[in-house]
Amino acid sequence: MNTLHLLPCMTSTIKATALFLLALIVQGCGEDSQKSTSENKTQMSHKMATGTLPTLSPIIPLEITSTVNPPTLESLQHDFDVFSWQSFIALNWPANADGSPNTNLTIGDQQGAPTVWQLWKESRDIFLPSGKKPPAWNQKDKLPTACQGLALDSLPSHAIYLTQVGKTPNVLDESEEPFQTGPLIDQNGQYTRFEILTNETMFNYIVDNQLYNKKGQKAFAKDTDFPSSNTQSKTVGSIMLKAAWVVMGEKYDARQFHTTQALVYNNPDEQPGVKPACHLETVGLVGFHIAHKTQDEPQWIWSTFEHIANAPTKGQPHSRSFYNYFNAACQDCAINQPPPRPWNPATPHTPPTQVERVIPITNEVKALNAAYHSALESAVAGSVWKNYELISTQWPTNANSPIDPTGAPAPSFLANTTLETYIQGEVPQTSSSCIGCHNNATTTAGLFSDFTYLLQRAH
Amino acid sequence: MSTSDSPEYDAVIVGAGIAGALVAYKLAEKGKKVLILESGPAVPADRSGYMETFFTANAKTPESPYPPTTQNPNAATDNNPLGLPDPSTENTPRYTVLQIGAWRQPQQCYFTYTPQDANVSPDSPSAKFAFASSYERIGGGTTWHWLGTTLRLFPNDFELKTLYNVGVDWPSGANGNTFYQNLVPYYEKATHEIGVAGDKDQMVQLYKQFNVSPNGEYGVNYNFPMPGIVNSTVDFAFSNSITSLTVDGNPVYVTSTPQGRNSLPGERRQCAGNTNCIPICPIQAKYDATVTLAKAMQTGNVEIRYKTVACNIQVNDQTHDICGIDYLQYTEQTGIATGKGVATGKIYVLAAHAIETPKLLLMSNQSKSFPNGVANSSDQVGRNLMDHIMYLAWGLAKDPVYAYRGPLSTAGVESVRDGDFRKQRSAYRIEIGNEGWQWAANDPFTTLADFVFGQNTSQLNGDSKNQQGQPLRFNPSLPANSQLFGKQLVETLNGVYIRQLRLGYLIEQLPDPENRVQLSDTEKDHLGLPRPKLTYRIQEDYVRNAFVSAKKVSTEIFNAMGAIEYTQEAAAPVLNGSPSEVTSTNFQYKGTNFKFYGAGHIVGTYRMGDDKKTSVLNSRQQSWDHSNLYMVGSGVFPTIATGNPTLTIAALTLQAADNMLKDLANA
Amino acid sequence: MNTTMENFVGLSAVLTGFSQEIIAPTLDPVDIKSEYLKKFQDEILKESKDSHLVSQILEQFSTLKNAGKSDQEIGEAMLSDQNTQDFVMACRKLIFMWYSGAWPTISNDGLSTSSELLSSKSYVSGLAWQVMQAHPMGDSKYRYGYWETAPAPLSDYTGH
Numbered sequence A: 001m002n003t004l005h006l007l008p009c010m011t012s013t014i015k016a017t018a019l020f021l022l023a024l025i026v027q028g029c030g031e032d033s034q035k036s037t038s039e040n041k042t043q044m045s046h047k048m049a050t051g052t053l054p055t056l057s058p059i060i061p062l063e064i065t066s067t068v069n070p071p072t073l074e075s076l077q078h079d080f081d082v083f084s085w086q087s088f089i090a091l092n093w094p095a096n097a098d099g100s101p102n103t104n105l106t107i108g109d110q111q112g113a114p115t116v117w118q119l120w121k122e123s124r125d126i127f128l129p130s131g132k133k134p135p136a137w138n139q140k141d142k143l144p145t146a147c148q149g150l151a152l153d154s155l156p157s158h159a160i161y162l163t164q165v166g167k168t169p170n171v172l173d174e175s176e177e178p179f180q181t182g183p184l185i186d187q188n189g190q191y192t193r194f195e196i197l198t199n200e201t202m203f204n205y206i207v208d209n210q211l212y213n214k215k216g217q218k219a220f221a222k223d224t225d226f227p228s229s230n231t232q233s234k235t236v237g238s239i240m241l242k243a244a245w246v247v248m249g250e251k252y253d254a255r256q257f258h259t260t261q262a263l264v265y266n267n268p269d270e271q272p273g274v275k276p277a278c279h280l281e282t283v284g285l286v287g288f289h290i291a292h293k294t295q296d297e298p299q300w301i302w303s304t305f306e307h308i309a310n311a312p313t314k315g316q317p318h319s320r321s322f323y324n325y326f327n328a329a330c331q332d333c334a335i336n337q338p339p340p341r342p343w344n345p346a347t348p349h350t351p352p353t354q355v356e357r358v359i360p361i362t363n364e365v366k367a368l369n370a371a372y373h374s375a376l377e378s379a380v381a382g383s384v385w386k387n388y389e390l391i392s393t394q395w396p397t398n399a400n401s402p403i404d405p406t407g408a409p410a411p412s413f414l415a416n417t418t419l420e421t422y423i424q425g426e427v428p429q430t431s432s433s434c435i436g437c438h439n440n441a442t443t444t445a446g447l448f449s450d451f452t453y454l455l456q457r458a459h
Numbered sequence B: 001m002s003t004s005d006s007p008e009y010d011a012v013i014v015g016a017g018i019a020g021a022l023v024a025y026k027l028a029e030k031g032k033k034v035l036i037l038e039s040g041p042a043v044p045a046d047r048s049g050y051m052e053t054f055f056t057a058n059a060k061t062p063e064s065p066y067p068p069t070t071q072n073p074n075a076a077t078d079n080n081p082l083g084l085p086d087p088s089t090e091n092t093p094r095y096t097v098l099q100i101g102a103w104r105q106p107q108q109c110y111f112t113y114t115p116q117d118a119n120v121s122p123d124s125p126s127a128k129f130a131f132a133s134s135y136e137r138i139g140g141g142t143t144w145h146w147l148g149t150t151l152r153l154f155p156n157d158f159e160l161k162t163l164y165n166v167g168v169d170w171p172s173g174a175n176g177n178t179f180y181q182n183l184v185p186y187y188e189k190a191t192h193e194i195g196v197a198g199d200k201d202q203m204v205q206l207y208k209q210f211n212v213s214p215n216g217e218y219g220v221n222y223n224f225p226m227p228g229i230v231n232s233t234v235d236f237a238f239s240n241s242i243t244s245l246t247v248d249g250n251p252v253y254v255t256s257t258p259q260g261r262n263s264l265p266g267e268r269r270q271c272a273g274n275t276n277c278i279p280i281c282p283i284q285a286k287y288d289a290t291v292t293l294a295k296a297m298q299t300g301n302v303e304i305r306y307k308t309v310a311c312n313i314q315v316n317d318q319t320h321d322i323c324g325i326d327y328l329q330y331t332e333q334t335g336i337a338t339g340k341g342v343a344t345g346k347i348y349v350l351a352a353h354a355i356e357t358p359k360l361l362l363m364s365n366q367s368k369s370f371p372n373g374v375a376n377s378s379d380q381v382g383r384n385l386m387d388h389i390m391y392l393a394w395g396l397a398k399d400p401v402y403a404y405r406g407p408l409s410t411a412g413v414e415s416v417r418d419g420d421f422r423k424q425r426s427a428y429r430i431e432i433g434n435e436g437w438q439w440a441a442n443d444p445f446t447t448l449a450d451f452v453f454g455q456n457t458s459q460l461n462g463d464s465k466n467q468q469g470q471p472l473r474f475n476p477s478l479p480a481n482s483q484l485f486g487k488q489l490v491e492t493l494n495g496v497y498i499r500q501l502r503l504g505y506l507i508e509q510l511p512d513p514e515n516r517v518q519l520s521d522t523e524k525d526h527l528g529l530p531r532p533k534l535t536y537r538i539q540e541d542y543v544r545n546a547f548v549s550a551k552k553v554s555t556e557i558f559n560a561m562g563a564i565e566y567t568q569e570a571a572a573p574v575l576n577g578s579p580s581e582v583t584s585t586n587f588q589y590k591g592t593n594f595k596f597y598g599a600g601h602i603v604g605t606y607r608m609g610d611d612k613k614t615s616v617l618n619s620r621q622q623s624w625d626h627s628n629l630y631m632v633g634s635g636v637f638p639t640i641a642t643g644n645p646t647l648t649i650a651a652l653t654l655q656a657a658d659n660m661l662k663d664l665a666n667a
Numbered sequence C: 001m002n003t004t005m006e007n008f009v010g011l012s013a014v015l016t017g018f019s020q021e022i023i024a025p026t027l028d029p030v031d032i033k034s035e036y037l038k039k040f041q042d043e044i045l046k047e048s049k050d051s052h053l054v055s056q057i058l059e060q061f062s063t064l065k066n067a068g069k070s071d072q073e074i075g076e077a078m079l080s081d082q083n084t085q086d087f088v089m090a091c092r093k094l095i096f097m098w099y100s101g102a103w104p105t106i107s108n109d110g111l112s113t114s115s116e117l118l119s120s121k122s123y124v125s126g127l128a129w130q131v132m133q134a135h136p137m138g139d140s141k142y143r144y145g146y147w148e149t150a151p152a153p154l155s156d157y158t159g160h
């Protein structure tokens, strides 16, 4: 009826062309010298074919590298999954004091050292209760009163790496999953803790547009449009992260986790009845979301990683004797059920959540995980990062669809067992889909907030 | 098995809908220990289970997402074409919209009915009908599938008898509008509990028109918690073209509806217009009672027992105080009872909605002092059952209006709700539907089948004429019973769907003591509890006159818009005949056949009043007969009034909770 | 020499009036076409008891397509009286399934249709929601307030 009908077909063409360019550029940022695209392509497929180890690089990829022409759903899924792993490696690279990757080290060196992303901005330091302008990128807001007595000098000796980069421990002030779905209880009966962070690009956009308070959001009066990564200018666009941490001790062996010292804070704003309290704890990473806005994926690319021992997969045999969130000995534990209210992270002991993964990890992702685990092991023997696995990557298959703002995401559903424990599954609208859900995120003024619920935290 | 040694609570509440949850929250917030007995399953952590059931249900009725299942297609037989489950096999059966047609068949319908008199004429005032509205028995109750309309009633609604000499007044009605004035602060609180999005200016316009307060002030210094939800393209089609009309002296204009849905993100998500408030909002942008229930549980002072059915209220024959509530428990919907016990507390609150509450009272007939049932010395329990009976009208607009988008309804005509005409006929409000002909004609599927298979159920693809004699074939250049494909199918379906309009009139039914809930003598549920037996009529010409008015006004509205009306004349009522022959909600009046629909507003079966001889509760919502027994919910309403009931339920419940707190403090 | 799936999608596009890129895009994470093909094969076999009917239908489509016929010509030929009643009814039911996500049963008197949904995925994939420029009831991908303004043009929904 009009010329627009070509759009769906054009999208894939655009994508293919864009990727062609990207392959050049992204590779150019890496440590290897520049290679031509065709060389790169042969090498990529060669690598996968012969089992040559993937490269570990501190450089965050700006786009995916297409390996098959014309691309298929499966080949692109693979390319996005590689993008996810590359991002994970770069973000978990040991950091210098200024937050840049320490290129004298490789990922897995100095276990327990802060990684690049841990020096990013925590949401509590962006959206201040006063609504004031947040402190500069490399500065923190003052700690919650309850945490103030527990300053750095009381840090135990094994927290040495934090002091090395001159950093105060992060404040973990969240103990519930989104939309009041509930807390996640570990095998010690304690609440899992969460934090959300943004990179500097995203932070700057919030500050520059005064989106850190309600007044600023109202005055902004238009849809939010965070900067995306740009392969031409080689700039990193907006990236946001969500991390889930389990408090170490008793059943949890700190050597199995990427750990850090954190101020574990019971936040009275979370639920009525919660009293402020703060403890300095060693916490271990169990879940990790990366959302990255790229030029060709305005719906963002959503990568999710978990600790390998989180939970067994529904209907599959148990492969481990210990799970972080599953107890094989408990026969009548209800699966994926939050504890009853009242919810309060100060509760001395809550019956552990019995978690199962509902959507199995695909064989393709399993193979990719194995390849990256080998690379991590060969870089640093016994690397703790071998204990982390990609679950999947969600990306828009039709990013510019004129009728579907979610861009027809693939896979249709994606959940992290520590971050979307209770909404795993495959029911449209209600089961976890990163893009599907974040598509409805708005500012406090009710306007589209570009796939992040963060801006709703403004006061 | 028995848990009669359970600790004593400050309050025992029956039912975890909005009314029960609000009482629990307000008492627990003040440190009172509360026990809730809830007959249905627990609120699920994830609504995916209900959503999946909804998505795959063939008939997407309000109850379709919820247990027990509404329909089992595999169980369909010639005699039971819809595959309705047998209520006697269920522990918490409830009435569903699909059962309406099977109202005379107790193996398919939970309600039983008193028999029709022999040889009733089609227009007889004493003709009996099926009740047309439904409810849920699950944690969170019926608000799972309410629409979310949250209008206040007008002061005049509370004084129907004094002002218009029909029906009854609400308590202290003859003393000006004190009842209403006392309720206003609670209306404001209720609006906050529910989280209502509303446009104050539009309310002020109405308040001026009806002279509610001299300056039209809608609550001094009061505003809604959230700005109004934006109107739909469908609403604009009406508001732009109907302002030249008047109805019985009232101007006709469109008012944006205050709604319990989020226009801004808050504790709940912002409405994304899934066009599915009924049967289920996928993202909980719409308030439902699970929100209040969660707050109640968060206090740490509330215990709730699910799958626990209250079955008898014990009375101390000396003091007449309530001294315990017996309950039965089950684990499987069709399994045997797995537990029983007695819940005891200082006060007792019935919040099981307007069918199950009177049923429970009537079942509780073991006390010598109250042989007709607890709280029933007045013999009013179960009587005066009411609903907003609905007249539906539908049509096709001249230009596209783009139906099927946005919340199911975002606006209505409120400007015709009151006036001197209320001496002659029932008042109504007019709801504008955003869902095309989904409710009216089961679209998009009916029109689809018509143009794919050459049928004419929608009247768009044949030689049908409307009641005004206009031909209805959508595309006169196509033959009747066209079977289309490709481009022509696309253009035809598109042309129809994007023009669909629907109006619904919520007509005020009068209290009729003979319209009542009793206990069935023969039919039981799977726990062995008697099922309701209903008598339901539309006796009064006063009410029937409103159908005549609604029909006329619809035609005027569609004409003013240049739309073509497709409202189908109802089939002639069949009142006497075999259970499968009889019609359920069709009646004849002044030579015209009408069909009424239910609004889901079940009202009046334990009303409050000033006189213990003619009411069940006093204006504190406390039983006249038992000082430690309260009842909340729309059963307390003396009349159904002109607004959807739930905001008023919430306001009255908050008021009652304050009364309970006073009593507990004095105890 | 097209595959069964290619013919099935091609025929479906012609009969529904939607473009292939909409009903079965190259990158197709939903993949409703596979569910529909299987249902079509199963039901048509059950209803017609003719194990060749589906392949006959798809072959006839393929022949017409390879002969360079237009969509209109192909549709007319597929639904013409020249074919058996079962053949034509199968094609019409295919249209109904794509639009509704449900498999239809025509009443004995031929005057009405009832239908049974295949799955939640098929319900939300129904083209009826697209042809009305809206979204499945219960599954909108749009954002707050979209209902205040007119939707994207029909061509965006049909791909034509």
Ligand SMILES: Cc1cc2nc3c(=O)[nH]c(=O)nc-3n(C[C@H](O)[C@H](O)[C@H](O)COP(=O)(O)OP(=O)(O)OC[C@H]3O[C@@H](n4cnc5c(N)ncnc54)[C@H](O)[C@@H]3O)c2cc1C
Binding pocket: B014, B015, B016, B017, B018, B019, B020, B037, B038, B039, B040, B062, B133, B134, B135, B136, B137, B138, B139, B140, B141, B142, B143, B145, B146, B147, B148, B149, B150, B278, B308, B309, B310, B311, B351, B352, B353, B354, B356, B357, B360, B599, B600, B601, B602, B632, B633, B634, B644, B645, B646, B647, B649
């Ligand atoms: C389709 C539809 C649309 C509606 N739309 C609107 C609207 O837009 N605006 C409006 O104001 N109202 C609307 N309503 C009406 C509204 O839903 C009800 O007024 C409201 O939900 C009643 O709340 P309640 O708490 O009194 O009862 P319910 O919500 O029905 O709760 C009663 C509870 O009691 C439990 N129970 C029952 N029997 C027993 C027993 N024996 N033992 C223990 N527990 C028991 C039930 O399981 C249930 O959970 C609508 C209703 C329907 C059906």
